[in-house]
Amino acid sequence: MSPTGEPLTGERILEATEEVLRRHGPAKATVVDVARALGVSHGSVYRHFRTKAALREAVTKRWLDRTAEALAEIAAGDRDPEARLRAWLRGLFDAKRRKAGDDPELFATYTVLTGESGEAVAAHIAELTAQLARIVREGVAAGVFAATDPETAARAVFHATGRFHDPCHAPEWARPEAAADFAAVVELVVRGLRA
Amino acid sequence: MSPTGEPLTGERILEATEEVLRRHGPAKATVVDVARALGVSHGSVYRHFRTKAALREAVTKRWLDRTAEALAEIAAGDRDPEARLRAWLRGLFDAKRRKAGDDPELFATYTVLTGESGEAVAAHIAELTAQLARIVREGVAAGVFAATDPETAARAVFHATGRFHDPCHAPEWARPEAAADFAAVVELVVRGLRA
Numbered sequence: 432m433s434p435t436g437e438p439l440t441g442e443r444i445l446e447a448t449e450e451v452l453r454r455h456g457p458a459k460a461t462v463v464d465v466a467r468a469l470g471v472s473h474g475s476v477y478r479h480f481r482t483k484a485a486l487r488e489a490v491t492k493r494w495l496d497r498t499a500e501a502l503a504e505i506a507a508g509d510r511d512p513e514a515r516l517r518a519w520l521r522g523l524f525d526a527k528r529r530k531a532g533d534d535p536e537l538f539a540t541y542t543v544l545t546g547e548s549g550e551a552v553a554a555h556i557a558e559l560t561a562q563l564a565r566i567v568r569e570g571v572a573a574g575v576f577a578a579t580d581p582e583t584a585a586r587a588v589f590h591a592t593g594r595f596h597d598p599c600h601a602p603e604w605a606r607p608e609a610a611a612d613f614a615a616v617v618e619l620v621v622r623g624l625r626a
Numbered sequence: 627m628s629p630t631g632e633p634l635t636g637e638r639i640l641e642a643t644e645e646v647l648r649r650h651g652p653a654k655a656t657v658v659d660v661a662r663a664l665g666v667s668h669g670s671v672y673r674h675f676r677t678k679a680a681l682r683e684a685v686t687k688r689w690l691d692r693t694a695e696a697l698a699e700i701a702a703g704d705r706d707p708e709a710r711l712r713a714w715l716r717g718l719f720d721a722k723r724r725k726a727g728d729d730p731e732l733f734a735t736y737t738v739l740t741g742e743s744g745e746a747v748a749a750h751i752a753e754l755t756a757q758l759a760r761i762v763r764e765g766v767a768a769g770v771f772a773a774t775d776p777e778t779a780a781r782a783v784f785h786a787t788g789r790f791h792d793p794c795h796a797p798e799w800a801r802p803e804a805a806a807d808f809a810a811v812v813e814l815v816v817r818g819l820r821a
Contacts, residue, residue, distance in 0.1 A: 581808075591789075592786070594786075595791075615785075616786050620814060
């Protein structure tokens with residue numbers, strides 16, 4: 432139990448970690464800062480996350496999962512596959528743009544963390560391309576898309592739209608031409624998938 | 627005239643500047659270093675390039691132009707438009723990958739310089755998309771591509787293939803899956819343009 436009487440869960444530790452990262456930045460944030468913010472000993476934090484690296488990886492995963500969960504709902508929807516693909520790509524661009532624009536410091540922090548967390552990022556990209564592959568596969572089944580290998584096509588769609596979700600392109604997302612550029616790439620990609 | 631007896635041309639200054647940048651890195655390279663490498667006074671350098679920023683912009687432009695010139699030949703070729711588009715995209719990826727792989731320090735230096743030279747980069751991208759637009763336009767005229775606006779389509783092709791030419795993706799170019807990823811995106815893009 433922490434001094435507030437609430438049980439110390441992994442989720443509470445991750446919330447506090449995000450807040451500490453926001454305040455101190457990724458270079459200075461320590462496990463002791465997290466424990467202090469929660470009013471517990473750093474030993475209590477280590478019982479949930481065995482190393483500082485594990486804690487950083489877990490908070491990065493949580494941040495990435497928030498986007499993936501919202502997109503999973505779109506991918507599993509029952510709209511026709513082309514509309515679903517367009518909504519999914521728009522949802523991904525909007526989520527990333529919002530994260531970068533609403534809280535640039537936290538976004539910069541997570542850009543550093545994702546650079547460290549190769550595994551969390553690889554799992555995130557695998558999850559997103561699996562969602563895309565589901566849409567492509569259902570489009571092929573419905574006869575609206577053509578793709579000999581939906582997994583390869585999904586990966587190609589993910590890469591072809593990278594300008595609108597890869598954090599290295601974040602400085603370009605606020606430019607006035609970004610909306611038209613996004614629309615033109617989505618158009619090209621959708622045409623490229625059509626049967 | 628410099629001590630070697632050769633006239634001091636802008637081109638010789640730019641060659642020396644690239645060498646100085648390679649040796650000292652973008653943060654430390656000075657106009658005095660360039661003058662010393664050429665055995666001339668810094669005043670002689672300033673007669674060709676009025677400021678250090680102008681010299682840095684010119685050397686960046688020269689570096690970008692080398693790629694654009696090689697691609698211009700492909701764009702102006704007489705192969706059928708689809709083969710020309712494929713060769714052009716391959717040429718761009720190969721040129722960037724070679725620059726990044728053969729001399730990583732110089733590539734990192736130019737990545738810093740292009741970050742400073744907004745105008746040189748904008749002109750380079752305008753030149754490359756104009757080459758692409760030419761191929762798309764000729765494809766439309768030949769009835770093999772469909773595009774209501776070849777300029778917009780060219781820009782979309784450029785952005786959709788950004789993973790294989792934008793310097794922020796350089797760390798990914800040496801990965802074993804890069805060749806297959808590139809092939810899949812080119813396939814998607816070509817299909818997206820076809821009439």
